[in-house]
Amino acid sequence: MGSVVIPLKKGAKAVDIVKSLMSSRAEVVASKSVGGVLYMALRMEPGRRVVGAVALIRRFPAAGEVEVKVMGEEENPFYYDCPSEVLGVLGPSDDARALAWRARCAERNFKKASPLMPNDKIELSGRRYVVLGKAGGRYGYLIRAEDGKLFRLPLNRRADCNIVA
Numbered sequence: 001m002g003s004v005v006i007p008l009k010k011g012a013k014a015v016d017i018v019k020s021l022m023s024s025r026a027e028v029v030a031s032k033s034v035g036g037v038l039y040m041a042l043r044m045e046p047g048r049r050v051v052g053a054v055a056l057i058r059r060f061p062a063a064g065e066v067e068v069k070v071m072g073e074e075e076n077p078f079y080y081d082c083p084s085e086v087l088g089v090l091g092p093s094d095d096a097r098a099l100a101w102r103a104r105c106a107e108r109n110f111k112k113a114s115p116l117m118p119n120d121k122i123e124l125s126g127r128r129y130v131v132l133g134k135a136g137g138r139y140g141y142l143i144r145a146e147d148g149k150l151f152r153l154p155l156n157r158r159a160d161c162n163i164v165a
Helices: 014-021 096-112 155-160
Strands: 004-007 027-034 037-043 050-060 065-072 121-124 127-134 141-145 150-153 162-164
Touching (some): 004 014, 014 027, 014 037, 014 050, 096 155, 127 150, 150 155
Antiparallel strands (some): 004 065, 027 037, 037 050, 050 065, 121 127, 121 162, 127 141, 141 150
């Protein structure tokens, strides 16, 4: 798929540039720019499922233009840094390439997540916990909820946590 060059509006955010190219019925449910690549969760029509998309945006300020290339997840784009807050809102898919792209992004998120340390305070699914330490081997971390209950946090859920102050 090719790219399109359009006039650059001063101060325009990446997501606004892409929105200007989309159908008026399309909705950006979530988006985040990582390393110059815009990752989006899109609902192309009201009531339809949410799909993933990647937008490459190159600005040419001297010429007053911007080049935009948008790829859907079903194209299995070679950009795998989609953050979990965008991946988390995508709807179900039966497309093998879209599922492979999602899995690759989730794997990279998991590998990028820094290890938790004892006494770290984390937030997971809206609840706060304190990390007590490693649970041993592949079992992840032992965490304590604010009400004192103990839980194991599997390693594959580490990327879903936010460390809080």
